[in-house]
Amino acid sequence: MDFSQIRRLIEDDFKATDACILQHLRSDVVLINQVGHYIVGSGGKRLRPMIVLLAARALGYQGERHVDLAAIVEFIHTATLLHDDVVDESEQRRNRDTANAVWGNAASVLVGDFLYSRSFEMMVAVGSMRIMEVLSHATNRIAEGEVLQLLNCNDPDTDEARYREVILRKTATLFEAGARLGAIISDAGDTTEQALGAYGLHLGMAFQMIDDALDYGSSGVDIGKNIGDDLAEGKPTLPLIRAITQSPPQTAAMLRQVIETGGTERIDEVLAAIESTDAIAYTARLAAEEAQKAKQALDAIPASTFRDALAALADFSVDRSF
Numbered sequence: 001m002d003f004s005q006i007r008r009l010i011e012d013d014f015k016a017t018d019a020c021i022l023q024h025l026r027s028d029v030v031l032i033n034q035v036g037h038y039i040v041g042s043g044g045k046r047l048r049p050m051i052v053l054l055a056a057r058a059l060g061y062q063g064e065r066h067v068d069l070a071a072i073v074e075f076i077h078t079a080t081l082l083h084d085d086v087v088d089e090s091e092q093r094r095n096r097d098t099a100n101a102v103w104g105n106a107a108s109v110l111v112g113d114f115l116y117s118r119s120f121e122m123m124v125a126v127g128s129m130r131i132m133e134v135l136s137h138a139t140n141r142i143a144e145g146e147v148l149q150l151l152n153c154n155d156p157d158t159d160e161a162r163y164r165e166v167i168l169r170k171t172a173t174l175f176e177a178g179a180r181l182g183a184i185i186s187d188a189g190d191t192t193e194q195a196l197g198a199y200g201l202h203l204g205m206a207f208q209m210i211d212d213a214l215d216y217g218s219s220g221v222d223i224g225k226n227i228g229d230d231l232a233e234g235k236p237t238l239p240l241i242r243a244i245t246q247s248p249p250q251t252a253a254m255l256r257q258v259i260e261t262g263g264t265e266r267i268d269e270v271l272a273a274i275e276s277t278d279a280i281a282y283t284a285r286l287a288a289e290e291a292q293k294a295k296q297a298l299d300a301i302p303a304s305t306f307r308d309a310l311a312a313l314a315d316f317s318v319d320r321s322f
Contacts, residue, residue: 003045010306013070017071021075032111035107036078046074049074051200052181052182053066058304066185072119075122076174079113081093085100134184145166145171149166155260163241175204175207179197198293202297203313213239216274234261243277247276247277284318294314295311
């Protein structure tokens with residue numbers, strides 16, 4: 001089952017989620033409408049809301065609240081993108097100018113705040129304290145991950161453990177929350193919720209590891225941003241961390257200096273160093289291990305086409321070029 005087939009499986013739910021997103025984006029403040037529609041409509045994979053929809057359907061859910069939850073998760077994710085791009089001073093995302101490049105940092109931050117607050121309004125309307133607990137915890141963990149990443153920037157001593165902690169909080173937490181929501185809305189019980197939470201967490205780890213590998217091993221057109229963006233921002237992601245440990249002293253010293261200073265002036269040297277080691281293959285292998293753990297967690301839920309689609313998403317997270 002490929003990505004387009006997964007999308008078709010929940011096509012009606014996806015259309016309902018898009019309609020819900022557009023409905024709750026509305027504001028009488030024109031700039032909020034402009035920025036909100038720009039970033040939400042920028043052509044992302046919508047992987048996080050997809051997980052909510054598939055998890056609910058895999059557990060036999062027949063109501064409509066999963067659509068609201070999928071929209072909430074997408075709003076939280078979009079808010080993090082708006083804030084991330086300001087912090088990282090990014091100018092391109094998904095082959096488009098970032099919102100902060102178009103409207104400025106202030107507008108991006110404030111519209112991100114609007115999306116966060118709107119998502120919490122929507123949570124209240126769903127009327128479940130457990131859902132509020134999961135999503136508020138996830139939002140808090142994402143913020144912690146952002147701060148941890150900021151602390152790691154330009155620090156060549158960042159190791160694999162610190163890197164993992166950042167991506168667990170910053171990325172995997174929202175995947176985990178989305179999967180849990182499917183169990184909660186379906187009244188599936190604690191054991192099933194824990195299993196789906198583990199699925200989402202490992203899927204999110206795999207997805208981010210491959211994202212970081214693609215920053216050094218793909219084309220900018222494929223991934224919708226410039227090659228070496230992480231390097232430019234001084235982010236010591238896993239491929240770079242691995243390359244430092246596997247390079248001779250002189251090359252390792254160069255990589256450490258590049259992390260300290262940021263910028264892409266020495267990108268060719270960095271790419272050559274990464275290619276001369278197993279950095280990309282190592283990152284891909286660890287991602288594949290995480291994806292396998294995600295699929296194993298699905299053994300706790302009944303067999304169905306929707307469960308197969310969740311497993312296929314884990315495969316997609318590592319076998320992709322965008």
